[in-house]
Structures are given as structure tokens and as C-alpha cells.
Amino acid sequence: MSEERDGRELDAMGVLDGVVVGVLGGTGAQGRGLALRWASAGIPVVLGSRDAARAEVAAKEVAHLVTAAGFDGARVSGADNASCAAQSTVVLAAVPWDGHGELLESLAPELEGKVLIDCVNPIGFGKTGPFPLEVAEGSAAQQAQAVLPGSRVVGAFHNVSAVVLADLSQMEVDTDVLVVGEERDDVELVQALADAIPGVRGLFGGRLVNAGQVEKLTANLIAINRRHQTHAGIRITGRGL
Amino acid sequence: MSEERDGRELDAMGVLDGVVVGVLGGTGAQGRGLALRWASAGIPVVLGSRDAARAEVAAKEVAHLVTAAGFDGARVSGADNASCAAQSTVVLAAVPWDGHGELLESLAPELEGKVLIDCVNPIGFGKTGPFPLEVAEGSAAQQAQAVLPGSRVVGAFHNVSAVVLADLSQMEVDTDVLVVGEERDDVELVQALADAIPGVRGLFGGRLVNAGQVEKLTANLIAINRRHQTHAGIRITGRGL
Numbered sequence: 349m350s351e352e353r354d355g356r357e358l359d360a361m362g363v364l365d366g367v368v369v370g371v372l373g374g375t376g377a378q379g380r381g382l383a384l385r386w387a388s389a390g391i392p393v394v395l396g397s398r399d400a401a402r403a404e405v406a407a408k409e410v411a412h413l414v415t416a417a418g419f420d421g422a423r424v425s426g427a428d429n430a431s432c433a434a435q436s437t438v439v440l441a442a443v444p445w446d447g448h449g450e451l452l453e454s455l456a457p458e459l460e461g462k463v464l465i466d467c468v469n470p471i472g473f474g475k476t477g478p479f480p481l482e483v484a485e486g487s488a489a490q491q492a493q494a495v496l497p498g499s500r501v502v503g504a505f506h507n508v509s510a511v512v513l514a515d516l517s518q519m520e521v522d523t524d525v526l527v528v529g530e531e532r533d534d535v536e537l538v539q540a541l542a543d544a545i546p547g548v549r550g551l552f553g554g555r556l557v558n559a560g561q562v563e564k565l566t567a568n569l570i571a572i573n574r575r576h577q578t579h580a581g582i583r584i585t586g587r588g589l
Numbered sequence: 590m591s592e593e594r595d596g597r598e599l600d601a602m603g604v605l606d607g608v609v610v611g612v613l614g615g616t617g618a619q620g621r622g623l624a625l626r627w628a629s630a631g632i633p634v635v636l637g638s639r640d641a642a643r644a645e646v647a648a649k650e651v652a653h654l655v656t657a658a659g660f661d662g663a664r665v666s667g668a669d670n671a672s673c674a675a676q677s678t679v680v681l682a683a684v685p686w687d688g689h690g691e692l693l694e695s696l697a698p699e700l701e702g703k704v705l706i707d708c709v710n711p712i713g714f715g716k717t718g719p720f721p722l723e724v725a726e727g728s729a730a731q732q733a734q735a736v737l738p739g740s741r742v743v744g745a746f747h748n749v750s751a752v753v754l755a756d757l758s759q760m761e762v763d764t765d766v767l768v769v770g771e772e773r774d775d776v777e778l779v780q781a782l783a784d785a786i787p788g789v790r791g792l793f794g795g796r797l798v799n800a801g802q803v804e805k806l807t808a809n810l811i812a813i814n815r816r817h818q819t820h821a822g823i824r825i826t827g828r829g830l
Binding site for chain 2: 478561572586587
């Protein structure tokens with residue numbers, strides 16, 4: 349098991365040669381948590397925010413945490429969202445659902461020709477708990493693809509707990525990442541970004557049309573978190589996986 | 590681990606005292622597979638079908654398989670759907686999505702006052718694989734609740750592989766069952782029906798409004814099955830679970 353894991357991490361690093369990951373919404377919990385883990389794995393990360401100064405502060409904090417946890421050579425910088433997208437080879441959208449489409453549309457020139465990873469969960473909260481929001485395009489990822497016709501959108505990292513990501517004392521993150529997308533190379537790139545986080549396994553989870561239920565499943569996980577005071581993730585079981 | 594499991598199975602059997610499970614669509618793969626596992630656990634099962642004679646044949650086959658696998662005292666019978674619902678204390682709808690609402694509506698008198706478990710997955714298949722179907726009510730489970738105002742609908746057993754269920758040589762079924770519903774007692778009853786199957790754990794997964802994504806997630810699992818030649822299931826991870 350440990351050797352398999354090492355093998356997967358090594359393979360991941362091959363696919364990731366030369367990759368620079370931009371994180372739109374890099375000052376939020378999910379983006380920051382993923383940035384922390386990628387920087388710990390030695391992957392260069394650019395945190396993006398509407399406010400470049402806030403992004404630079406967050407980048408310094410992430411770099412400090414990575415170093416404090418004993419990882420060498422963290423490469424983390426901060427920039428405004430447009431510059432973050434322009435500087436990166438692959439970009440994660442970890443922004444609030446409110447304004448998601450408008451923000452991405454405004455970055456279409458910087459995202460042109462790139463893989464845009466969408467991890468946004470359209471979820472509301474009512475008296476009886478979380479519930480999925482209706483999305484005209486079917487999902488946040490499909491909305492992103494609709495406003496970014498020049499980019500290739502892949503959905504992933506929806507069900508990974510930001511709390512667990514932020515806690516580097518939990519070395520292994522016990523979850524699979526379902527990766528939904530159209531192009532095999534793009535899916536494999538994003539799987540490699542998942543595999544680069546210890547404990548995490550990236551799995552192809554179908555075409556982009558299947559993004560919605562992965563996004564909305566986060567509502568079920570939040571219900572589980574509330575009932576059991578935990579930070580739930582998912583694993584896919586099955587012989588040979 | 591094994592002792593915990595035994596404890597959960599024993600608890601499950603307490604909640605299940607006096608329970609008779611009806612399985613609408615009991616001659617289909619999912620209904621038949623679950624019936625096989627419940628009968629193996631000593632729970633009385635009534636298989637339902639449009640055609641009573643077909644249900645009776647299926648019931649004999651299930652009873653035979655249970656006995657052949659070394660379990661004593663299988664109590665399995667077959668009946669037409671209305672009689673199946675009338676004879677049972679809790680009823681599983683394992684019917685095709687096509688005609689789902691009409692069938693359940695026609696059984697409203699027999700299902701009155703009972704828990705109706707819905708495991709139906711509204712999924713289509715196209716050139717590039719499986720995809721979720723739009724459901725006006727949001728999900729099959731919500732559609733069931735809409736046509737059965739006198740019953741209490743709980744969603745569960747969506748993501749359990751019928752192939753694995755049918756294979757009694759795989760004693761343990763390596764999956765969690767997300768149980769979505771409104772009433773705690775009903776959810777606990779259905780969790781107990783999940784826990785009664787070795788290896789399976791029933792987990793509260795939120796209110797009924799969160800049924801849709803659990804149903805549709807089966808499309809992602811089918812995509813995984815095709816890519817990896819497996820029969821995928823899910824587990825929920827998290828400290829304390």
C-alpha cells in the first residue's frame with residue numbers, strides 16, 4: 349500500500365513537470381487548503397484574489413506554514429485574479445458560487461487554452477440543513493465551460509474538507525477526488541494534482557455532464573459532518589481500484 | 590472492527606423485529622440482490638412484480654440461493670406488487686425509472702402509513718457514457734413523496750452494486766449506504782436494513798431534498814465501472830465515523 353502510494357506520487361510528479369497552479373479564490377478556505385497541500389508537495393502555486401495585497405499576505409502565510417511543517421522550497425506567490433490566471437499553466441476556481449460565472453467570464457482571456465479546474469459547490473443552507481441549488485447549466489463546472497469556450501473545464505476537489513486540508517498535522521487526507529471532464533489528458537493532469545496530496549487518490553468520474561451530483565454531494569457530506577461532528581470525505585470501493 | 594460490525598448487526602436486528610420488507614421490482618437485479626442479502630440475514634422478504642407468478646418463481650430462486658449459501662430459514666415469498674405492498678411493513682421501490690411515479694401512485698392505498706424506500710436512479714446512457722436525467726420534482730425520491738403523501742419516503746441503496754449483491758461468495762459488501770429522509774426513526778429503520786448486510790454501513794445523508802445527487806452519483810460510479818472493469822461503491826471517510 350505504501351509502495352503503491354509512493355508510486356502514484358512519483359507518477360504524479362512526472363505529469364506535473366513545469367506545472368504552475370493558479371488558485372482563484374486563494375484566500376478562501378478551500379483554495380488556501382489545496383494551495384497549502386500543493387506547495388507542500390513542491391508544486392509552484394500562485395494564489396489569486398480580487399485584492400493583490402491580500403493574496404500576497406495569504407501566500408506568505410501559506411509558505412510559512414509549509415516551511416514550519418518541515419517541507420523545503422515552497423514556491424507560493426500572490427497576485428490579483430487576472431495576473432494569477434495569466435501566470436499559471438492550470439487554474440483552480442475556488443471562488444464563491446455567488447458571482448462564479450461572472451468572475452470566470454471576466455478572466456476568459458487569461459484562461460484561454462488552459463485547463464480550468466472547478467471545485468465550486470452550489471449549495472444553500474436552510475432551517476433543516478444544506479440543500480443543492482438549481483443551476484441553469486446543470487452544474488458550476490458546466491457554467492464555467494459555458495462562459496469559457498476557449499478553456500477546458502474539469503471538475504474536481506469538491507468533496508475534500510478544507511478543515512482537513514488546512515491541518516498539516518493530518519499528513520494523509522483520507523479521500524478520493526472524483527475528476528469529471530471531457531479530455532483524457534486533462535483528466536489525468538488533474539488526477540495527478542490530486543495524487544500529489546498524500547492520502548488522496550484522483551479517479552476519473554465521468555464526463556462533465558456528471559459534475560452536478562459531485563458538487564451537490566457536498567451537501568450530504570455537510571449533513572454527515574453536522575450529525576457526527578466530523579469532516580467527511582468519500583472513497584470509491586471496488587475490486588481492482 | 591469485526592466486533593464493531595457484529596455489534597452493529599445485532600443492533601440492526603433489534604430495530605428490525607417484526608419487519609417484513611416488500612420489494613417492488615423484486616424480479617429486477619437491484620431488488621433481487623437486496624432481497625437475497627436480507628433473506629440471508631433472516632429478514633422476511635416479499636418480492637413484488639406486475640406478474641405474481643414471476644414473483645413467485647423469483648422468490649423460490651432467492652430462497653434456494655440463500656439455503657445453498659448455508660443460511661437457514663430464508664423466508665421469501667412472491668406476490669403481485671399491490672399484494673406485496675399490502676403484506677409488508679416497509680417497502681422498497683426497485684422499479685425502472687420509466688413508469689416509477691405512476692406505479693407508486695397506483696399503490697398509494699397499500700403504502701399508506703408505511704415507509705417507502707426509494708433506490709431508483711434516473712440515469713440515461715449516451716454515446717459518451719451515463720448521464721443524470723432531469724426530474725421535475727428534483728429526484729426519484731421526491732417524486733415518490735409527491736405521489737405518496739400518506740407514506741414516508743426515504744432514499745437509500747442507490748449506489749450498491751447489484752452484481753456484488755448477487756454474488757454471495759462475496760460475503761462482505763464493501764460500501765456505505767447514504768440514507769436520506771425526514772424522520773429520524775424512519776432513517777434509523779433504513780440504516781438498520783443497510784447494517785443487516787455484512788460489510789454495509791447505513792449513514793444518514795441529509796434530508797430528502799438531498800436525494801437527487803445520491804441517485805445521480807450512480808452515473809459517476811457506472812463511468813468508473815467502465816473505465817476500471819469493477820463494480821464501484823462508496824465509503825464515507827471522517828474521524829469518528
